[in-house]
Amino acid sequence: xxxxxxxxxxxxxxxxxVIGLLATGAYSAYRATAxxxxxxxxxxxxxxGMYVGDAYAQxxxxxxxxSVRPPKWEPGALYTRSRASTDIVATHPAPGTPLKPxxxxxxxxxxxxxxxxxxxxxxxxxxxLPNFVGRSAAAALGWAWDRSLSYAVSLPSLHAASAxxxxxxxxxxxxxxxxxxxxxxxxxxxxLEFTVTPRR
Numbered sequence: 001x002x003x004x005x006x007x008x009x010x011x012x013x014x015x016x017x018v019i020g021l022l023a024t025g026a027y028s029a030y031r032a033t034a035x036x037x038x039x040x041x042x043x044x045x046x047x048x049g050m051y052v053g054d055a056y057a058q059x060x061x062x063x064x065x066x067s068v069r070p071p072k073w074e075p076g077a078l079y080t081r082s083r084a085s086t087d088i089v090a091t092h093p094a095p096g097t098p099l100k101p102x103x104x105x106x107x108x109x110x111x112x113x114x115x116x117x118x119x120x121x122x123x124x125x126x127x128x129l130p131n132f133v134g135r136s137a138a139a140a141l142g143w144a145w146d147r148s149l150s151y152a153v154s155l156p157s158l159h160a161a162s163a164x165x166x167x168x169x170x171x172x173x174x175x176x177x178x179x180x181x182x183x184x185x186x187x188x189x190x191x192l193e194f195t196v197t198p199r200r
Contacts, residue, residue: 043105045095052086052109056166063101068166070156071108086110089126105161124186131179136163137170137196144192148185151192158198170196 041062046055052068059066071089086102090108099105132140139152144151155170163169175194177183183190 007097013080023113025081039101041101041103043095043097043099044095046091046107048087048089049087051105052088053166055088055091055107056161056169059105059107060162060164064099065102065104065160065162066169067104067106067159067161068155069106071110071149111115122127124184126182126184129175129177129179129181129183129192132172132175132181132194135172136168136199137194138165140172140175140192141167147183149183149192150187151194153194155196156198161198163199171199171200173197 041064044058044062046058052095056066056068086109088107088109092106092108125147127149132143132144137155141151141153153170160170161169172194176193177190183192
C-alpha cells in the first residue's frame with residue numbers, strides 16, 4: 001500500500017511538472033509574441049506639407065521601402081512648375097498601421113520641379129559643369145546647391161525605393177547645359193536642368 005501511495009505521488013508530481021513546463025512555455029511564447037508586437041513597426045503620422053525628402057528619410061531610417069507618386073489630379077510627371085518645394089499630401093497606409101521591416105509605404109506628393117533659386121549664401125564663381133549622366137541626382141543637385149546655382153528637375157514616380165536618400169533614388173540621364181560648359185554663380189546664376197529616372 002505504501003508503495004502504491006508513493007507511485008501515485010510520483011505520478012502526481014510528474015504531471016504537475018509537465019503542466020508547469022507547458023504553462024511556462026506558453027507564457028514564454030506569449031511574452032515573445034507580445035514583445036514582438038510591442039516592438040513592431042507602426043506607420044508614423046507624417047503631416048501634410050512635410051517636405052518629401054524628410055518624409056522619405058524618416059521612413060528609410062525605419063527600414064521601410066518608399067514609393068512616391070503624384071496625386072490623381074496631377075497626372076504624368078511627379079511635379080509641376082507651380083511650386084518651388086515638394087510636399088506630401090497623403091500617405092498609404094494610414095498612420096498607426098502595423099508594418100513589417102521592408103514594407104512599402106507610398107507618399108503622395110506635389111510641387112516642384114525640385115527647384116532652388118539659390119543654395120547657400122550666394123557666392124561668385126565660374127565652374128565647369130561635370131558630366132552627371134549615369135550618376136545619382138543627389139550628386140548633381142548637391143554640386144549645384146554647394147555652388148549657389150539655380151536648378152530644376154522633374155522626377156518620375158518611385159516604386160519601392162531603398163536608396164539612402166530621396167534624390168539618391170534617381171539617376172541622371174540628361175543635363176542642360178552640356179557637360180564641360182562654363183556656369184556662373186552670383187547675382188545672376190546659371191540655370192541647370194536635369195532629366196532623371198528611378199535607379200534600378
